[in-house]
Amino acid sequence: MSSNCAPSATRLRRRSHHAIMGATLELVSEVGYPKLTIEAIAARAGVGKQTVYRWWPSKAAILRDAVVHLCQDATGVTRDIPDTGDLAADLKAVLRAAADTMSHPRYDLPARALAAAGIADATLGAELVSCILEPQLQLYVERLAAARRAGQVAEGIDLRVALELLTGPLAFRWLMGEAPLSHAYTDTLVDLALRGLAPRAA
Amino acid sequence: MSSNCAPSATRLRRRSHHAIMGATLELVSEVGYPKLTIEAIAARAGVGKQTVYRWWPSKAAILRDAVVHLCQDATGVTRDIPDTGDLAADLKAVLRAAADTMSHPRYDLPARALAAAGIADATLGAELVSCILEPQLQLYVERLAAARRAGQVAEGIDLRVALELLTGPLAFRWLMGEAPLSHAYTDTLVDLALRGLAPRAA
Structure with a gap:
């Protein structure tokens, strides 16, 4: 389910995905992991909460992907x-x-x-x-x-x-x-x- | 307020204090700091929640004292x-x-x-x-x-x-x-x- 979105949504999906990763890294910096919520991530990323839940079952799963995102950034550094x-x-x-x-x-x-x-x-x-x-x-x-x-x-x-x-x-x-x-x-x-x-x- | 309990309560206070420190260290091991709650600490220590609140304003404050407690233990080691x-x-x-x-x-x-x-x-x-x-x-x-x-x-x-x-x-x-x-x-x-x-x- 999580990996089979409609092809026509690819670009939107990529943009939302990127925004969610960025929002997660920003928010975890600001409030720490314990107070990180999916609601706040969705709001910061400008997407619906259901969009986040469609791809990730929990905030731990989002954070793991955000780590990979940070890794990829860090590889450039x-x-x-x-x-x-x-x-x-x-x-x-x-x-x-x-x-x-x-x-x-x-x-x-x-x-x-x-x-x-x-x-x-x-x-x-x-x-x-x-x-x-x-x-x-x-x-x-x-x-x-x-x-x-x-x-x-x-x-x-x-x-x-x-x-x-x-x-x-x-x-x-x-x-x-x-x-x-x-x-x-x-x-x-x-x-x-x-x-x-x-x-x-x- | 927190440091001026009635003298007659000293022994009970000390026993409860010790139990709360022990319960905090046990619970933080079991569930981690984010899921640590004052309710669970009080239940594990066998004291009322109000007893905990009388001495500590927050779980952060309890944890800091539990660190000191662990320090004192560690000093023996x-x-x-x-x-x-x-x-x-x-x-x-x-x-x-x-x-x-x-x-x-x-x-x-x-x-x-x-x-x-x-x-x-x-x-x-x-x-x-x-x-x-x-x-x-x-x-x-x-x-x-x-x-x-x-x-x-x-x-x-x-x-x-x-x-x-x-x-x-x-x-x-x-x-x-x-x-x-x-x-x-x-x-x-x-x-x-x-x-x-x-x-x-x-």
């Missing part, structure tokens, strides 16, 4: 990690950009609301991980693997754990908000982590 | 980080214990619900940080400072950032649930982080 041959410079550039993005209200508020919902709801959390988190982490694995081939990272290090020395502190500090996400902070993270990953002097 | 002189062994012991605690449903479920609520609500989040997070992180600062005095950590390293190489990955992996909190994982974290903190060979 989260480029591959550059490889200039200078691992520290490349990681510093990426972590500075990530910190700036995470600090920006346009991303911070919906991403924070979604993260909170995912932490409390294991099913949604697993979708956030597979949709947003792991693809991003994989970029770090690939950049560190290239650095290892170039002799800049010691052999035998578990790169999947190693990358968390970079991303874990930044992400947790963002979620907890206990201290600012400054460039000085992300630069220090990169310096400390890379000290640990570098080959030991012979 | 989170001992100081040992100082045997072997920094790696001491940190591995503490991080293994932390991973075990975080994986245990008794702690995992309420702590996860509280973290999610704190991430979505800046006021509650700030209380979680000052009540739970920063005191724990301070223990790492102190242990790393002792290690630096013993020549095991390089001079000039920002210890407040350095400790996040240990705690950030573990906490973020716990929140996202994307991979298990094994002892092999926490041991690897300690090894990689300490490689980065150790004094460089002359």
Whole structure:
């Protein structure tokens, strides 16, 4: 039922779908997931409540699709990690950009609301991980693997754990908000982590 | 009003207070913060709804006090980080214990619900940080400072950032649930982080 709307309605459907995704991300930023309602989403998107219910059975389902929507947007922002041959410079550039993005209200508020919902709801959390988190982490694995081939990272290090020395502190500090996400902070993270990953002097 | 109950009611008050805190932590584990209600807390605690309202104006206020309650419990668990002189062994012991605690449903479920609520609500989040997070992180600062005095950590390293190489990955992996909190994982974290903190060979 939900995937078999009349073909003539395709354009309208696409426009409404886009408006609903946008309205969901805006509203979850403004009021948080617990107070998000389908009524408010429909009103903000300028569609009837029944239009929303035709495609999604619950606000959780809308939110999951909105996460995918945010992912697709983020893909345009989260480029591959550059490889200039200078691992520290490349990681510093990426972590500075990530910190700036995470600090920006346009991303911070919906991403924070979604993260909170995912932490409390294991099913949604697993979708956030597979949709947003792991693809991003994989970029770090690939950049560190290239650095290892170039002799800049010691052999035998578990790169999947190693990358968390970079991303874990930044992400947790963002979620907890206990201290600012400054460039000085992300630069220090990169310096400390890379000290640990570098080959030991012979 | 809330702090001036009749003296003769002290014992009953204390018992009810304790029951309400326990009920709140149980219920937030079971249904999550959004579905937590004062009615359910009162029923689970075996007190009247008015008893709850006499002391707390809202479920947010109850939850904040329950966090303090959980803190006090956790203080018995989170001992100081040992100082045997072997920094790696001491940190591995503490991080293994932390991973075990975080994986245990008794702690995992309420702590996860509280973290999610704190991430979505800046006021509650700030209380979680000052009540739970920063005191724990301070223990790492102190242990790393002792290690630096013993020549095991390089001079000039920002210890407040350095400790996040240990705690950030573990906490973020716990929140996202994307991979298990094994002892092999926490041991690897300690090894990689300490490689980065150790004094460089002359």
